[in-house]
Amino acid sequence: MSATAYSPIQKTLHWVLFILVLALYGLTYGNSLFQRDDPNRALAQWLHISFGLLLAGLVIWRVVMRLSRGAPNLPPSMTGMEKVLAKAAHLALYALLFTIPVLGIVLTWFRGDSVSFFGLLSVPAPFSPDRDIARSIKAIHGLCANGLLILVGIHALAALWHHFVRKDDILKRMLPN
Template sequence: MTSTAYTSTQKFLHWALFVLVLLLYALTYGEGLLPRGDPTVDAIWRLHISFGLLLAGLLLWRVVLRGLRGAPGLPVEMSGPERTAAKIGHFVLYALLIAIPVLGILLTWFRGDALSFFGLFTVPAPFAPDRTTARTIRELHSLCANGILIAAGLHAAAALYHHFIRRDAILTRMLPKG
């Protein structure tokens, strides 16, 4: 694809994933503020799983779409180092976006819980609970979740740099048309 423009579907998926990452992080943070044993913690955990599965589904759609249509080309005004940084940054974002839900699913199952998508369907754990494995996966899941905030923050900073300092169209090509 030689165009530097994103489709409306690509834009929707970009911003939906962004909102879901923030929501999932907020749910986790909110859960940590509640006392152990509070029934609200279980409700937050179920919501976190459901929204995590939604993120996984939207991410799968985005990856398939990218595989079928490719990604828009980078503007010619970008220097070689900027192009390299953009490619590395996108690779890191995709890797973390894939790792986080995979680890979340494994964490849920190793805790002995079933996956439930807003109560519409349930997928039971395919193996016995293992607290030690669950603890390790939880740490990896948390590490990746913190990593995605850092990577997304750098991604946003780069977009804002291009918009306000470079005054090019990097940011505007991902914004909805007004």
């Protein structure tokens, strides 16, 4: 990998994850537009779970890529505090991107449902349903998802600030060639 840019696979995974996060958030709010007995609501939920599992798999792949290929060097113009904040933000992004799907899986099981990946693989709940626990997990799942969106927004603003104000190559490292 270049010392100034991520690999093409890392770039692709970054942008696919971004699109998936937006799609999952959209499915969550789209789901609330349907009545409880509307089949479209069940479809939206099924898609949300399936795409959430896809997200989890891609996050694992992205982490493996990051560990094996590393990241480009940060510009020398960044202060020590900026570098610490950048690393902390990336760690928080990875943690949330991993934690949210895990919470979603556990939530689905506590609702008493199987976790299905686009109908190709289905894993039944390994324990009895518990609606009270499910409600608690749903709240945490939602809080983490909202936190992820806020962090993604800050991440994007920081990249734009580096590009337009600092005029360094931070944003260019993740853009397609």
